[in-house]
Amino acid sequence: MVDFYDQKKIILVTFGIILLISALFVPAAVFYPAKVVTITPEAEIVGTSFWSLVLGGAGIVLIAASLFIAALIERPLKSWLLAGAVAVIGLVSIAFSLGDYYYMTRDSFTYNPPLSFNSSTYTWEEFERVEERLHKEGGTSSIESVAYYFHDGDMIEFSSGRIFEMHSSLARRVEAAGGEFTRIQPQ
Template sequence: MYDFVDQKRMVYITFAVILFISALLAPVAIFYPIKAMFITPEAIAINTSPISLVTGGIGLALLAAGLIVLANVEKRLMKYGMASLLFIAGTIGVSFSLTDYFYVTPEKFVLNAPFTFTSEEYGWNEFDKVEENIIKENGMTKVDSLTFYMENGKIINMPAGSLAAMSGSIINNVQASGGAHERIAEE
């Protein structure tokens, strides 16, 4: 029986180490391709916010911490209570990472914002205006963020880094549907 317990601890610790290492790589190498695989093939461009990588990494690290607790804590109630809390928090973190995305199709812009489980779809005719907020950095001019003004009064502000690949497509589709485009230089 003693050997079985040691083997069980070694398995927990081994999987914990794998999850800790995965916490650094999996959000980019695994989670992003999973999102791209399950999003509609009509998508012209797919992306995710940088916070998605953080929540996925933290989620995997919490799952690994739960395994470490199972391997090292002796008191049964504390062991399973702490491990359960860590597993639940880790699963929520991974879920937030997997559900954080946005993409563009010829008909719409779909946004599933960070820390939400439901997506919002916006047809191109629902955009009143797209603002590009321009800054100067190291003598170079670059787009810092995009602000979307919707016809229902909602304002969505997104960093340009995650939208860089699709900003031209968004602006062209909004303008083709009668919306406005404006560049604003920030000082």
């Protein structure tokens, strides 16, 4: 029985190490493409926040930690309860990672923020204005952040990500629907 138990520990630790290593690339290599594939085919560009990648990696690390806990703590009930709790937190973190996205279709913009499972969809007529803040360095200007304001009082601001790829198209659609576009130059 001792040999089987030691083999079980080795297997758990081995899978834990594999998960630790994969935590570095799985959020970008697996989770992001999974979002792109599962989101509506009408989506022109799908984006996600930096926090999505961090939460996905942290979730995988927590699941790896649960395997280490199960293998290294000698008291079976205590180890499996603690490992189960850590694994559940890891799975919730991965769920938040998978639920963090934004995309644009011909008719609307959909945003599901980090740490939320509720997305909001805005038609172009619901946008009040778009603000583009520029940053000047060495004589060249670049976009520092973009902010989208809605008639209902909501505001979404992005400082990085694929939103910059869809921003000009999004701003044109907002303007065509009667919204304002403002470019804020650095002083």
